[in-house]
Amino acid sequence: MQSRFSRFLFAIAIGGLFHFSGAVAFAQDGDAGNPTQWIVRESKHLRLASDVNEPELLEDLTQSFDAAVPQWLAFWGMPESRLKNWKIDGYLMRNVDAFRERGALPASITPFRHGFSSPGTIWVRYQDTRYYNRHLVLHEGVHSLAFELFGAGGPSWFMEGTAELLALHRERVIVPKRLSPESEEPARTLLAQSMDPFTINQFPRNRADTPGWGRYKIVARDRDANSLPTLKSVLKLPMELNGKVEAYTWCWAAASLFSQAPESREAFLKAASRGSDQSEAFTSEFYRDVAEDWPVLSARWRLLLNDLDYGFDWSRHRIALSTSDPRATGAPVEMRVSSDQAWHSTGQWFPRGARLRFAVSGQCQVTTDWTSGPAGISIEFHRGAPLGQLQVCVLPIASPDQGTLPPMQIQSVITKTDVARQIASGNSDADAVDSLVIQGTQEVLIREPSWVLLRINLPIDHQPIASDSALGYQVKVVPVR
Ligand SMILES: [Zn+2]
Structure with missing residues (x-):
């Protein structure tokens, strides 16, 4: 889930070469010494390669990514045409070392727990649940999107908060299309067959909505231990979150609050355009914009964390303060x-x-x-x-x-x-x-x-x-x- 500016610069520098090396790797089916053949699925906005031999999963991930892009743009109030030609590379990796050996994962990128992003490429470690694979692909995708739209995603509370917010969706009940025995082609109409429309920025109603996500466990644990963080302390989280799920949970909850509360919504959306500033100045300016209403936001934060659990829905929490x-x-x-x-x-x-x-x-x-x-x-x-x-x-x-x-x-x-x-x-x-x-x-x-x-x-x-x-x-x- 890391996305660091220094690495971003590096990724830009090697960008051209990088695409090339990726293409060569995929052209060589059945690499000697690597029994797993990489598969590739390509949609409008994502070209995803993986050593996980699950074509249907890759199809789901690329289609979901395409379905998320217009919703991300709508969140930031931008027209769909803004990303007409935007496309990134993605790697879903089970054997991370194999990706390093083939040059698909540059040596300059230090090991990470979940995923990593650059302006043109995302890397995600394979997860146990389909939901969480999709969540991480979307999460890293939001970082790449922020590079494209705003230069970068701002300091960690904003960058990770928005990535979590815009990656969170509900697991869909999918009726797989029956494939003919000789066909390797996965279902092309996966999304059309889901029971629920694919929608980002949704709260899970129950565990089955977001298998593997598990953030509410952390909220409940810290609530029971009286160790919930203050809103101000979330804004001061360091740039390096080191994959700590706790920190991502608080960034997400704060992003949800700021994007929902009438006192901060406008300032929060506006702040994205300053995303290339990852210093404290970004946060100071946001704070200045909402300072007058800070007591209300802090109070809303306390109420939010007191109630946050499966089934939470902002529509029941429009409190006139x-x-x-x-x-x-x-x-x-x-x-x-x-x-x-x-x-x-x-x-x-x-x-x-x-x-x-x-x-x-x-x-x-x-x-x-x-x-x-x-x-x-x-x-x-x-x-x-x-x-x-x-x-x-x-x-x-x-x-x-x-x-x-x-x-x-x-x-x-x-x-x-x-x-x-x-x-x-x-x-x-x-x-x-x-x-x-x-x-x-x-x-x-x-x-x-x-x-x-x-x-x-x-x-x-x-x-x-x-x-x-x-x-x-x-x-x-x-x-x-
Ligand atoms: Zn991240």
Whole structure:
């Protein structure tokens, strides 16, 4: 996954010769001393050679590459015609030494764990899963694309973040075309036969969507260990990531955030055009562009890493946070918390020392069989808390720049005792649970200036089940005087 500027210069210098040596190698079928015959597949944008004798895999990789190119251009807001004649060489290597011996992998390129790119060539080590082979070919392809479009891919957080972002896609269910016994020709219509359209920049819904990718394991591990990095520290990652999957994970998550958040999207896309600058100046300029909204971006980062897992989808995480949110006036805030979105902001920030209580009414359908009140149901759980439980998150406006993120302050709002007390008070009948207002007895203390967010505890990929009336809770946030 490395792509270093010095090597880039070298690759340019040997570029012409390089293509030539590659061509000679492929012309000699069945190289003596190398029992594996290299195979070559060529599409509009990629000529891929490999010692892995899987024509169908190579066909998939080249076709996927061609399908990705217009999507990459669209991401950067460029017309498809921009890369009309762009084509690179690629090597998918099982026996890396054989590629070195034949000159297809220059000696100047030091050993790498996954892949390597130059402006005109990519090298990828063969992986166990088809998904991850495709992911790495696309990842290295994005580096080559960045050379072509922008001169280079910027510093590591940007370069690796965008490569990961634009390589991530979902495994497709492919119905292989039956080949005639004498035909060596692989299916030409592989993409047309897939069940899902091939789309980059997608979050995996489950493990089967991205076999071999495994980034969420790292997020969960560091979340459990309270060692998630701050957003600022990701921007300061060194140029050499040395194939560390952790670093790639954070670069990807940051790139996803910056390209999605309304505060940074424009600055992030604009930054690509400065890609030939791989110094700190690149990052300083990006930071200047978003500095005013940095507290919001840092807060979004904390929320993202707290939730990131299979099924995460930005469309459920459009949280209205702003540095111009007003300070809380001390008056109660009424809001609806629905099940079709994750966190909902109260739309204000609360000063240090504020104490809040909550009064909640309403029901939420949490599964096809179960409806919940704000205390949640005790039969099914998500991340250790009852499904349907109304939760509050006190999200400090200031996030640390250095080190790791402090744990999130998330707690329930209404207890089962609160519900029982309300019912026992006789102010309602069992048939009117929808209109029953439950007074929470727990107080939430604000220890530093913070946003206050609310959500219904639901699986990350929860889809609203019933009609609007069953979508959520009506909440009154009451400052305690
Ligand atoms: Zn890379």
